[in-house]
Amino acid sequence: MTAVLRVSRTALRGNLASLRARVAPAELMLVVKDDAYGHGLANVIPTALAAGITWIGAFDLPTALRVRALAGDEVRVFAWMVAGDESLRAALDAGIDLGVGDPALLDEVVRLAAARGVTARVHLKIDTGLHRNGIRPEQWPDAVARTAAAQTTGALSLEGVWSHLAEASDDEDDAARALFEQALATVREAGLPRPRAHLAASAAASLRPEFRYDMVRIGAFSYGIRPAGGPGEDDLGIAPVGALEAEVVEVRDSTAVLGIGALDGLPSRLGGRVRALSPAGMVALDHVDDLTTSVAAWPGASVGQTVRLYGTGALSATDLAEAIDTIGEEIAVRLSPLIERRAEDDVRTR
DSSP: OOEEEEEEHHHHHHHHHHHHHHHTTSEEEEEOHHHHHTTOHHHHHHHHHHTTOOEEEEEEHHHHHHHHHHHTTSSEEEEEEOOSHHHHHHHHHTTOEEEEOOHHHHHHHHHHHHHHTOOEEEEEEBOOSSOSSOBOTTTHHHHHHHHHHHHHHTSEEEEEEEOOOOOSOHHHHHHHHHHHHHHHHHHHHTTOOOOEEEOOOHHHHHHOGGGOTTEEEEOGGGGTOOOTTSOOHHHHTOOOOEEEEEEEEEEOSSEEEESOOGGGTOOGGGTTTOEEEETTEEEEEEEEOSSOEEEEOOTTOOTTOEEEEESTTSOOHHHHHHHTTSOHHHHHHTSOTTSEEEEESOOOOO
16 A cells, blocks of 8 residues: 555644634634544544643544543543444443433433433433434423433433534524524423533634534544535634645656555546645646546656645645535545555645
């Protein structure tokens, strides 16, 4: 394998510092789904801990357990796709905070926690219109009442109330926030201690202060992945953390062939639409097939030289994404796990 994703600890630290300053006093939960957006949990978690991050959003249980193994008990780990008795038992034993968006799942968590003699840390999710699971507003008062009853027995501790935003328009997000406020009011009326409120992800957290509440869940922006069609990295105070590079494996008349192709994550539609960074400057990315990627050759191109396909000094993952009408996250997470992720103190233009 001639390709590598260089992961800059310096850029990650800088992004986290910039984002935390922007969203303060809300706390930043670093989201690490899809193996830290393709950058590698083992590369990201130690740097995040050293930067003072105390909450990690893991999405699913296998990721949550990997985070717990890497971080120990230094952080709170939040997972919101956990179901089934075996998975719930593992989550409870590992002290994972559980996002619960279904009344039946709430009952299961309470039952298993009581049986194991532990207190489940639960974040109730209200459906604010996105319909990405979440307890329906008409079911919310009953779910809160059952939560209050379980808290009195010690089987449950309500640690948070949360939801997702569609981020399709300000009007839709404002309507979602109104539902969220109603859900928080129901919790207060039930006499429960005030839980953490977290509604916003990267975009809303960065751009709309009223959506920040107590905590924000930030994934893509932490890795320097800006939104397609949105503000630039400089406007957001972030920089790309990952830089994808591949070596030249063959030089033909007018092209330099790289040992990375669509099977390793680059969409074939990128051919002819973007540029890459060669030792002689930016060159056209000509073609992407299953096994190789070809770029326009430069004077002196030779086998073993390195081309940067995205990252510092080259186009960003979102630049590539915009060329094919998708989002930067897709470019980052589709890279083959066979490609080495290499953490470095800094990743400079080579």
